[in-house]
Every structure is written in structure tokens, then in C-alpha cells.
Amino acid sequence: MQMQPALLLPEIFTFLGGLVVLLGGSFLPRDRQWIARAVAALALLGAATAAALAMAGPAQTAFSGTFAVDTATGAARVIAALATLLVLGVASGEIADSPRESDTYALLLFATTGVMVLAGTTDLLVLIVGFLLASIPLYGIVGLTGGRSGAEAAMKTYLMGALSGILLMLGVTLLYALTGATDYTQLKDELPGAPAAAVGAGVLCVLTGLLFKAGGAPVHFWIPDAAQGTGVTAATFLTTVPKIGALVAIYRFVATISAGNETWLIVAAxxxxxxxxxxxxxxxxxxxxxxxxxxxxxxxxxxxxxxxxxxxxxxxxxxxxxxxxxxxxxxxxxxxxxxxxxxxxxxxxxxxxxxxxxxxxxxxxxxxxxxxxxxxxxxxxxxxxxxxxxxxxxxxxxxxxxxxxxxxxxxxxxxxxxxxxxxxxxxxxxxxxxxxxxxxxxxxxxxxxxxxxxxxxxxxxxxxxxxxxxxx
Amino acid sequence: MLSLIVFLPLAVAVVVAAVPSLGAAAARWAWVAVSAVELVLVGVLWAGYEDPGPNGLAFEEQVPWIPGVGSSYHVGVDGLSLPLVAMTAVVFLACAVYALRDGERPRAQTALFLFLQGVSLGVFVAADLIVFFVFFDLSIVGMYFVIAGWGHGNAARSALKFFLYTFLGSLALLLGFIGLYVASDPHTFDILELVAATPLEDNPLAGGLVLAAILVGLAVKTPTVPFHTWLPPAHTDAPATGSAVLAGVLLKMGTYGFVRIAMPILPEAWRGWAWVIVVVGIVSVLYGAFVALAQTNLKRMIAYTSVNHMGYIILALGAVGLIAGDTAQARSVAVTGAVVQMVSHGLITAALFLLAGVMRTRAGTYDMGAYGGLATPAPRFAALFAIAAFASLGLPGLSGFIAEFQIFAGSIAVAPVTAIALPGILITAALFLLALQRVFTGPTQGQSPGFADLHGRELWSVGPLLALSLLIGVLPQVLLGVIEPASAALVDLVGR
Structure with missing residues (x-):
């Protein structure tokens, strides 16, 4: 049982990169904001490299078994980092020299960190952290880059996000109450013995929360509105990167709950x-x-x-x-x-x-x-x-x-x-x-x-x- | 060698598309040159070809592609595919020559047709289901752009219908391929391994469903009744060269899929469904012939005769699945006839569509009623059209006869009831004679006066196609020698 922060290098790179961009950006003149962009790109490249190197090593867990560093996490990290890098390319045209340039980059990096956490976690509580870290900066990005229609898009995203977040937490609470565990390994053992109806309610709540992040039915209504209303940077990001973390998280979660009850596979289908x-x-x-x-x-x-x-x-x-x-x-x-x-x-x-x-x-x-x-x-x-x-x-x-x-x-x-x-x-x-x-x-x-x-x-x-x- | 044949046109297509400064003439001649080189390469292939034996391939090449899912870049030819490869090279060269003077966006057209040539050849040499599917699907994309970009009339709508319809077919096909993969053990997409393993042999229900998916996929492309409705509008609105490639080459991908994939991999299901296939073939023959008879638009008429001619192939291949007594020899004859028909139909129909294209460039209409006595102002045109029509209706001495004679000789020996389809030949003969009479005989009237006769490039594109048809008709052994061992092998595989 140890922290092993070295295993979280990609997340650390991304998050620190975000902090540096946020703070440094305030000191950069408007026409030299490209430096912030370069720093963000470097942080993402670093994260992708670290993640790829980690994939070559053996699979292991960090933070007392709440975070898995395996192929799935590694792949999600690399994909998320490189996809965000491409989003920076899209952003370079749209928001270059705009007043909120470096803030947007910082939010992109924070949200990407959240996505990586979401992908790697094997514990329901960390799942909530990942969800919030991926969601809250996203509301900001949607609102910052869209102008007037962006505000409406942000509102819609926020309301749906808040609702889904509450459902997610409700689900986690239920599952914890039923099994006394938030860790996936323990859940796998405990869930089959718990009352089926209550487990079902908890699982559906968690899935709903994650589906919001993924942008899948039945909580997908914000996606087309946000994609249309906000700027193209935010639209590209929100339709691409959060899905990576959310889908890997859904996969891990379904792998946990379906171990004792294959009905959940039908639900997924x-x-x-x-x-x-x-x-x-x-x-x-x-x-x-x-x-x-x-x-x-x-x-x-x-x-x-x-x-x-x-x-x-x-x-x-x-x-x-x-x-x-x-x-x-x-x-x-x-x-x-x-x-x-x-x-x-x-x-x-x-x-x-x-x-x-x-x-x-x-x-x-x-x-x-x-x-x-x-x-x-x-x-x-x-x-x-x-x-x-x-x-x-x-x-x-x-x-x-x-x-x-x-x-x-x-x-x-x-x-x-x-x-x-x-x-x-x-x-x-x-x-x-x-x-x-x-x-x-x-x-x-x-x-x-x-x-x-x-x-x-x-x-x-x-x-x-x-x-x-x-x-x- | 095969990879060179497939990827040379693709590579040149990319170059042509990427060099904006390429002039019109340069693009046109590049297309002719590449097609000519392709034909030479295929000639070399033919000269060096030796029969590889049952379930084997000549000029085989295999490179791992995604070993994790059991797919490799695996190509090779045998007696079933080599004739089609050769026919494809010939038809594309004819189109290249025909299009030498076309004015519209020559660079894009050259790139697109070279792309189509590469992917068409790719389909015929593929020995892996995924490689087959990749080229099969890309041929649809390429043809969509040919119809939408260079067509006339309601081209956008026809192209859309073509794309959606044939894409449905290709998805059904993919579903079937996935079914084969899941059923095979070890999992593989390799055609030869699947043929050797015959997955789903002991599971008639799943075998039937997978075969149904593959049949639907191939039937849409072939097309057979009732999946043929995309064909007439696509042909009517496509440019002449597009129609020639669509009818000559793309339709063969469907029928070729039967002999390459459906029959050898799912022999038991094929035998189980043989009667259904025979009936579909008979219906296609008769329906295609009758509907063609009723057309006044020449191009539409030729399009429906394609349904009729493809029907003979389906009929023959269905009959192969009817195992009755000591008929292996007859069934082998039916397969040979089917393959000859693929080649023959490719050559003849490409010629007919190119000739129809001449009518459009001269007079702007395909309506047979708008012409009359055309033989007087355009004797060469009339002569070539007549030869093509006679070849298509199965006159002895031309390739169509060799094909249809073998198809019926084989099929009727196995199942006498297939003789019901014989009137198809009569009706086709009637409709071609009627068309010849309406367009070429009688007083010169309507659009006919002033109709310029065929000149150089038109003559040199259509002529060789018909000359080859004549060659096959007179000296069939050149072709049959290659096909027959493969037919016998296929009959053995289906009879397992």
C-alpha cells in the first residue's frame, strides 16, 4: 500500500502544465500568448511520452489499488493527450490572440487530466473525482469560446452535467451502502450477494453519470446543442476527449458489475x-x-x-x-x-x-x-x-x-x-x-x-x- | 507481381491527383499508358500461369496485416480469377482510349479511373476476406464519384441510390465475413484456410444465416432480382466509361464472390440453398429479359440485359449445388460456363455501353425512337453495334454462345427444370433484333441524318473488345484451358 506517484506522471505533467499555463499566461502580453500554447503542447507531448513508456512496463496499481496503470489506462492517456494536442491545433486558429487564450488552454489541460483519471480509476470515489475534474473545466471551455450562443450551450452543458453528477454520486452512495466497498475488486465479490433491485438502481445511476461524459443516450441532449452553440475548439474537445475517459471507465465498471450478473451485458447492448x-x-x-x-x-x-x-x-x-x-x-x-x-x-x-x-x-x-x-x-x-x-x-x-x-x-x-x-x-x-x-x-x-x-x-x-x- | 498490378494504378492515381499542373493531354495519356502497362503485366502473368491445384493460388503473396485478428494481405490468382483480372485490364484500357478526347476535368477523371482499376483488380486477386472487402467497398466509393461527377440527367440521385444500395450489400457481406471469422477455429479471415476448414459445417442454422448474409451482399452487387433496382438508373445516368466499368467489371465482383467465397467456404449451406439460388437465377433471367424487351431507352435496355445475363451465372452456380448422381462433369461444365459468361459479358457489355455513349455525344439521346436508318450515315457504328448485339444474344462464333451453351448444357444435365430459363435467350435475341431494326434500318430519320461515324479512338476502344469476344468464340480453348481445372476443383469443394 503505497502512493507511487511516479506511476501518475502523465496526469502530473498535464495538470502541472495547466497550472503553468494558467499562471504564466497572466504575465504574457496578448501577442505572445503562443508561448502558453507551446507550453501546453509540450506538457501534452510529455504526458503522451510518459504514458507510452509506462505501457511498455508491467501493469500495476497506484494509490492503494484505486488507480490501475494497465494497457487500457495507458492507451486512454496517450489518445487523450494526443487528441488534446490536435485540439490545440484547431484552437490556434480560432482563439489565438483572444483575451481568454491561455485560460482556455489551462482548462483544456485540466479537463484532460480529469479524463485520464476517469480512464484509470478502479474505485468509485476516485471515479467521482475524475468526473468532476473532467466536467468542471469543460463548462468553462464551452462558455468561454462560444460568444452569446456559447453561454446558452454552457448553461445546458452545466445543467445536464450537474444532474448527471448528482446521479453518479447517488449511485456510488447506494453501491457503497449495499456492499461497504467502493473498490472494484471488492465490489466484484460483494455485488452478487446484495439485493438485486437496489444494486440495479445504483448501477444505473453510475452508468447515467458516465454516459453524460461519453455523450451517449439517454443523456446526450447537450452534445448537439453544445457542438453547435460553442466555438469550434470547445466543440472539438467536448465531442472527442471526454468520451475516451468515460468509455474506458464504463468498460471497467461493466466488467466489475457483470462478473456476477451477465444481464448487464444486455443492458450495455x-x-x-x-x-x-x-x-x-x-x-x-x-x-x-x-x-x-x-x-x-x-x-x-x-x-x-x-x-x-x-x-x-x-x-x-x-x-x-x-x-x-x-x-x-x-x-x-x-x-x-x-x-x-x-x-x-x-x-x-x-x-x-x-x-x-x-x-x-x-x-x-x-x-x-x-x-x-x-x-x-x-x-x-x-x-x-x-x-x-x-x-x-x-x-x-x-x-x-x-x-x-x-x-x-x-x-x-x-x-x-x-x-x-x-x-x-x-x-x-x-x-x-x-x-x-x-x-x-x-x-x-x-x-x-x-x-x-x-x-x-x-x-x-x-x-x-x-x-x-x-x-x- | 500481383501487388505491382494492383498498386501501380493506385500509385499513379495519387500522383495524378496530387499534381495540379498536369495538363489535360498528359493526364489522358498517362491513363492510357498505365492501362496499357497493366495489360502487358497481366499478359506476362497469363503466360507464366500454371494451375496451382485444388484450393491453391498461383503468384501467391502473403504479408501479415493485423495478425491479432487473423487478417493478412494475401493475394493470388487461380483459374477463376485470372480471366477476370485479364478482362478488367482490357475493359479499363478500352475506357482509357475511349476517354482520350473527353473534355471534362481530365485529371480528376484519370485519377478516379486508375483508382477504380486498382481496387477492381484488388478484389479479384484477394485471398483474404478483409482485403476482399476493402477493395470491394472502395470500388463502390469510386463508382459513386464517377456517376455523381461525370454523369448526366439525374446523376446525383442515381449515384446516391447506387451508393446506399450497394453499401447495404457490402455491409451484409461484412456481417457474413464476421460470422465466418467467429465460427472458424482458429479465428481467421484467410480464404484458403476457411475453405480448408469449412466452418459452420455442422451448424446448418448458423451456416444458413451466414450464407444468407453473404448471398444478399453479393446479390445486390451482381445484381439479381429482387435487388436490381439500383442498376437501371445508375447505368442510365452514368457516363459511358462509367457504365462500361460498372457493368463490365463491378458486377462481376458479385458473381466472383460466389465462386471464391460463398461456394467453397459454405458448401453444405450452398447445397441446402441451391434450389433457392436456382430459382433466383431463373427469375432474373426471365425478368431481366422481359423488362429489357419493354424499354425504349437503349442504355436502360442494355442495363436490363445485364440482369438477364447475370441470371445465367446465378442459375449455373445454383445448379452446381444440386448434387445428383454422377453429374460432377456436368456441374464442372456449368461452372466453366459461368466464368466464361463473366468474361464475355464484361467485354460485350462494355462495348455496348461505349457505343451507347457515342450516341449520346452525337445526338444527346438514348431513345431508340429518336433514330432510324442509322446504318446509312454510320456504317461502322452499325456494324460494331450489330456484332456486339449478336455476341450478347449468344450467336455461335462469339463468346456469349460459348458461355451460355456451357451454362445450359451443365445445368440442364443436373436439373432439367432449369430449361425454363431457355426462353430468356429467345427474348434477348428478339429485343436486340428489335433494337437493331428500330435504330439502324428503315429510312434515315430523326437524329440519324448527320450522325458522324465512329472515328479513331472510338473504333480502337470498342473494336478490340469485340475482337476478343470473337477470339473466345472461335478459339475458346485459350480461355477454357485456364478455367476448367479450377471449375473441377470448385465442384469438388462444393461436393464435400
Whole structure:
């Protein structure tokens, strides 16, 4: 029983980086805030490196067994750090030289720390800490970067977040009262003996709280509103990074509760189905690209929940979830970065003929959206293939069928967006002045799209790294 | 060698797409040059080909891709795929020559067609389900952009319908592949290993469901009744070269999937469902023929004859699953006929669609009623069209006859009831003769006066396709020698 703080180096890097940015930023003149951005990027790189090095070592626990440093945590840390790094790329265009620049970076880093804690924890109390640390800075980010509509988005996010946080704590209280334990290992032993109805209520409360962070049904309503209302930096972050921690946390939690009661796997499958259907159907007639992406992320959470339904039944479940998370993070950031590079186009019709004005961006958008559909050889395809295989392997062949049907549903609205991009130039688009756009966001889109393609074609190294060890 | 054939067009496509300063002529000729090199490479392949034996592949290459999920980059050819590889190379070269003068966005078109060529060849050489699926899906994406970007009429809508419909098919296919993976032990996506292992053999229910998923996936692409509704609008609104590739090459991916994946991996389920497949084949033959007969739009008519011609293939392959007495020889003939039909239909229909494209560039319409007596102003056009039509309706001396004769000889020997489909040939003959009569004979009227005859590039694209059809018709042994050992092997695998 020891602290072993060295095991938490990535979290420490990220959090300290946030503090340095917050304090240092106040002393930097407005036109030298890029230094804060560089410091934030360095902290994230450091965190990712430390996390990757830790993955090479043996799996172990820290802080008296409340925090697992295993493959899942390592992967979540690396993905979260690198995804936030890409978000910084998107942010560089939008909020550079704005009054709240370094504050936003600091909040991004704090929230990322929370996400990492969320992913690694194996104790319900630390889970609450992670939840709050990931949520509270997020409210700030949503409110800071969106202007007037951002305030509304922040309000909605905050109210949903507060409600979900209370439910989470209620659930933890219930489970603690029933079993006298908050530690997952003990819960695994105690839960089967506890009254089923009360356990069910507690588990559902905890799951609801985590689903809020993940942005999955039934607590997903804030996602499209926030994605549309707030700035693109916040939208990219909130639809990408918190999901990483939340889904790994859901996986760990479901692995704990389903050990004695496999009904929870069916519940996970139903939740996955609900998110997939809800997100896909609601995305159908959206006209605002960011709102459309917001709904698409709800659907993606559904796909990401699919391997959770195979916890403990398929060896593929955990690596496929982690792989899909990495693939999703890259692809989603790429799509948002394209909208960041074209900030004045807030309607799908404005993308008509984009290929003739900005061929690079059009291609990045194509890769990102085809990726989100799950077209090979992008990374999400490998993710979808393996998660679906895991579900079938785990005995839910009907869930595999639903994944395929939902992929088909999703094609339609992505096609509504990228189809016109490659249309013949019209009079209007031919005469539209080529706006400068934002080079940082465009570069981020290019990098993320290329990476999502490369990760699909060269999937093996990552897959091998993820498939080596089970949960701790 | 196979990797070079697959990835050369893809690599050139990337280069062409990435170099904005490439001129129109340079792009056009780059396309022709690459397609020609591809054809030469395939020729070398053909010359060096030796039959690899049952469940083996020639020119095999295997590189681990994601060993963790049992998938590798595994390619190879046998007697079932080599003819299709060759046909693909020929059709794409014909399209490249045909498009030499097309004005519209040549650089993008070149890149897209080279991309399509690479992925189409990839489908035919794949020996791993995931590799197969990757190329299969990418061919759909590529064709979507061909129809949406270079089509006419209601192209955007037709392209959307094509994409959604065939994507449904590819997802069903993927579901089936996952089912095979889960059922196999050890888990693998490798086609040869799956053929050797025949998973799901002792589980008829699951085997039937997995086969159903794969059948739906392939039937959409083929297409057979009742999954054919995407085909007519896609063809009608696609550009000529797009139609030629779609009908000539992409449709074969469906039928090829039957002989490469469905039949050898799930022999028991295939035998169990054989009657259903035979019936679907018969219905496709007759329905396609009758509906084609009723068309006034020439391109739509050709599109429906594709449904009819694909129906023969399904019929033959279904008959292979009907194990009755000592009919192995007959079933082998049916498989050979089916593969010849794939090649023959690819060549002939590509030629027909390119010729239909000429009508559109000259007169802007496919409506047969708008023409009359076209043989007088355009004798070369009329002659080539007539040859293509006769080849398509199965006149002896041309490839269609070799194919359909073997299909019926094999099928009727196994199951005499398949003779019901014979009127399909009659109706097809009638509709082509009717079309020839309406468009080419009688007084020169409507759009016909002033219709310029075929010139260089058009002649040189359509001519070789028909010459090959003639070659296969006169000297079938060139092709049959390659196919027959593989057919016999496939019949053995299905009979296990």
C-alpha cells in the first residue's frame, strides 16, 4: 500500500502544465500568448511520452489499488493527450490572440487530466473525482469560446452535467451502502450477494453519470446543442476527449458489475443500440455541419459501447474498444478541424463545390466522413470490424446486425455533406472569393485525416500494443 | 507481381491527383499508358500461369496485416480469377482510349479511373476476406464519384441510390465475413484456410444465416432480382466509361464472390440453398429479359440485359449445388460456363455501353425512337453495334454462345427444370433484333441524318473488345484451358 506517484506522471505533467499555463499566461502580453500554447503542447507531448513508456512496463496499481496503470489506462492517456494536442491545433486558429487564450488552454489541460483519471480509476470515489475534474473545466471551455450562443450551450452543458453528477454520486452512495466497498475488486465479490433491485438502481445511476461524459443516450441532449452553440475548439474537445475517459471507465465498471450478473451485458447492448439509433436518426436532416457532427458523435458512442457488451466474453472486446477510441478521436478531430478551417460555412449547402476551391480540405473531409461511416481502409473501419466481431464473439450476433444497419443509416447524412463537396462547380461557387481560412485548422485537418488513414492501413503495431494484456 | 498490378494504378492515381499542373493531354495519356502497362503485366502473368491445384493460388503473396485478428494481405490468382483480372485490364484500357478526347476535368477523371482499376483488380486477386472487402467497398466509393461527377440527367440521385444500395450489400457481406471469422477455429479471415476448414459445417442454422448474409451482399452487387433496382438508373445516368466499368467489371465482383467465397467456404449451406439460388437465377433471367424487351431507352435496355445475363451465372452456380448422381462433369461444365459468361459479358457489355455513349455525344439521346436508318450515315457504328448485339444474344462464333451453351448444357444435365430459363435467350435475341431494326434500318430519320461515324479512338476502344469476344468464340480453348481445372476443383469443394 503505497502512493507511487511516479506511476501518475502523465496526469502530473498535464495538470502541472495547466497550472503553468494558467499562471504564466497572466504575465504574457496578448501577442505572445503562443508561448502558453507551446507550453501546453509540450506538457501534452510529455504526458503522451510518459504514458507510452509506462505501457511498455508491467501493469500495476497506484494509490492503494484505486488507480490501475494497465494497457487500457495507458492507451486512454496517450489518445487523450494526443487528441488534446490536435485540439490545440484547431484552437490556434480560432482563439489565438483572444483575451481568454491561455485560460482556455489551462482548462483544456485540466479537463484532460480529469479524463485520464476517469480512464484509470478502479474505485468509485476516485471515479467521482475524475468526473468532476473532467466536467468542471469543460463548462468553462464551452462558455468561454462560444460568444452569446456559447453561454446558452454552457448553461445546458452545466445543467445536464450537474444532474448527471448528482446521479453518479447517488449511485456510488447506494453501491457503497449495499456492499461497504467502493473498490472494484471488492465490489466484484460483494455485488452478487446484495439485493438485486437496489444494486440495479445504483448501477444505473453510475452508468447515467458516465454516459453524460461519453455523450451517449439517454443523456446526450447537450452534445448537439453544445457542438453547435460553442466555438469550434470547445466543440472539438467536448465531442472527442471526454468520451475516451468515460468509455474506458464504463468498460471497467461493466466488467466489475457483470462478473456476477451477465444481464448487464444486455443492458450495455441496449444502451449501445439506443445511442446508435438516436444519433443516426436525429442527424438526418441537420443543416448545420457542427450540429450534424454532434449527432454523429452520439451515434459513434453507440458503436463504441458495442464492445462493452462483450466484456469478459471475447478477447477482442478491450483492444477493439481502445482501437476504436484512437481511430474515432483522429477522425472526429479531422472532421471538426475542416469546419474550423471554413468558419463562415455554417450550412451544408455552403460546401457545394468545395473541391474546386480548397481541394486539400475537401479530401480531408472526405477521408474523415468516409472514416466515420466505417469505409475501409480508414482506422474506424478496423475499429468497427473488431468491435462488431467482439460483439458477435460475445454472443450478440443481433448487435452485429444492428451495427451494420446503423452504418447504412449513417451513410445517408454523411453523404448529404460530402456528396455536394465534389459536385461540378456552380456559377455561385465559381465566383465565390477564395477566403483565406485558417491555416492551423486546415493543417490539423490534414494531419488528423492522414493519420486516421495511416492508422487503418498500418493497424498492426497499435493493435499488438493494445492486445497484449487484459484489464488489471 | 500481383501487388505491382494492383498498386501501380493506385500509385499513379495519387500522383495524378496530387499534381495540379498536369495538363489535360498528359493526364489522358498517362491513363492510357498505365492501362496499357497493366495489360502487358497481366499478359506476362497469363503466360507464366500454371494451375496451382485444388484450393491453391498461383503468384501467391502473403504479408501479415493485423495478425491479432487473423487478417493478412494475401493475394493470388487461380483459374477463376485470372480471366477476370485479364478482362478488367482490357475493359479499363478500352475506357482509357475511349476517354482520350473527353473534355471534362481530365485529371480528376484519370485519377478516379486508375483508382477504380486498382481496387477492381484488388478484389479479384484477394485471398483474404478483409482485403476482399476493402477493395470491394472502395470500388463502390469510386463508382459513386464517377456517376455523381461525370454523369448526366439525374446523376446525383442515381449515384446516391447506387451508393446506399450497394453499401447495404457490402455491409451484409461484412456481417457474413464476421460470422465466418467467429465460427472458424482458429479465428481467421484467410480464404484458403476457411475453405480448408469449412466452418459452420455442422451448424446448418448458423451456416444458413451466414450464407444468407453473404448471398444478399453479393446479390445486390451482381445484381439479381429482387435487388436490381439500383442498376437501371445508375447505368442510365452514368457516363459511358462509367457504365462500361460498372457493368463490365463491378458486377462481376458479385458473381466472383460466389465462386471464391460463398461456394467453397459454405458448401453444405450452398447445397441446402441451391434450389433457392436456382430459382433466383431463373427469375432474373426471365425478368431481366422481359423488362429489357419493354424499354425504349437503349442504355436502360442494355442495363436490363445485364440482369438477364447475370441470371445465367446465378442459375449455373445454383445448379452446381444440386448434387445428383454422377453429374460432377456436368456441374464442372456449368461452372466453366459461368466464368466464361463473366468474361464475355464484361467485354460485350462494355462495348455496348461505349457505343451507347457515342450516341449520346452525337445526338444527346438514348431513345431508340429518336433514330432510324442509322446504318446509312454510320456504317461502322452499325456494324460494331450489330456484332456486339449478336455476341450478347449468344450467336455461335462469339463468346456469349460459348458461355451460355456451357451454362445450359451443365445445368440442364443436373436439373432439367432449369430449361425454363431457355426462353430468356429467345427474348434477348428478339429485343436486340428489335433494337437493331428500330435504330439502324428503315429510312434515315430523326437524329440519324448527320450522325458522324465512329472515328479513331472510338473504333480502337470498342473494336478490340469485340475482337476478343470473337477470339473466345472461335478459339475458346485459350480461355477454357485456364478455367476448367479450377471449375473441377470448385465442384469438388462444393461436393464435400
Amino acid at each position: 441496449v444502451l449501445a443500440t439506443a445511442s446508435m439509433l438516436q444519433g443516426n436518426l436525429a442527424a438526418y436532416w441537420q443543416r448545420d455541419p457542427r450540429r450534424l457532427l454532434g449527432w454523429s458523435t452520439v451515434a459513434q458512442v453507440g458503436f463504441l459501447l458495442v464492445p462493452v457488451a462483450a466484456v469478459g466474453r471475447s478477447d477482442l472486446a478491450l483492444p477493439s474498444l481502445l482501437f476504436y477510441l484512437a481511430a474515432y478521436a483522429l477522425t472526429n478531430v479531422a472532421a471538426f478541424a475542416v469546419t474550423a478551417a471554413l468558419p463562415e460555412r455554417r450550412d451544408l449547402t455552403a460546401y457545394r463545390g468545395l473541391v474546386h476551391e480548397r481541394p486539400g480540405l475537401a479530401l480531408a473531409l472526405l477521408v474523415a466522413l468516409l472514416g466515420l461511416v466505417g469505409t475501409p481502409p480508414t482506422a474506424v473501419f478496423v475499429g468497427k470490424l473488431t468491435t462488431t466481431t467482439a460483439a458477435w464473439d460475445g454472443g450478440h450476433s443481433w448487435l452485429a446486425l444492428l451495427v451494420m444497419l446503423n452504418s447504412l443509416l449513417s451513410l445517408f447524412y454523411y453523404l448529404r455533406w460530402f456528396g455536394p463537396v465534389f459536385a461540378r462547380p456552380t456559377q455561385e461557387s465559381a465566383t465565390r472569393r477564395r477566403t483565406g481560412g485558417d491555416a492551423w485548422a486546415a493543417a490539423t485537418a490534414g494531419v488528423a485525416a492522414t493519420a486516421s488513414l495511416a492508422l487503418g492501413v498500418l493497424a498492426d503495431p497499435l493493435w499488438t500494443a493494445l492486445a497484449t494484456s487484459p484489464l488489471l
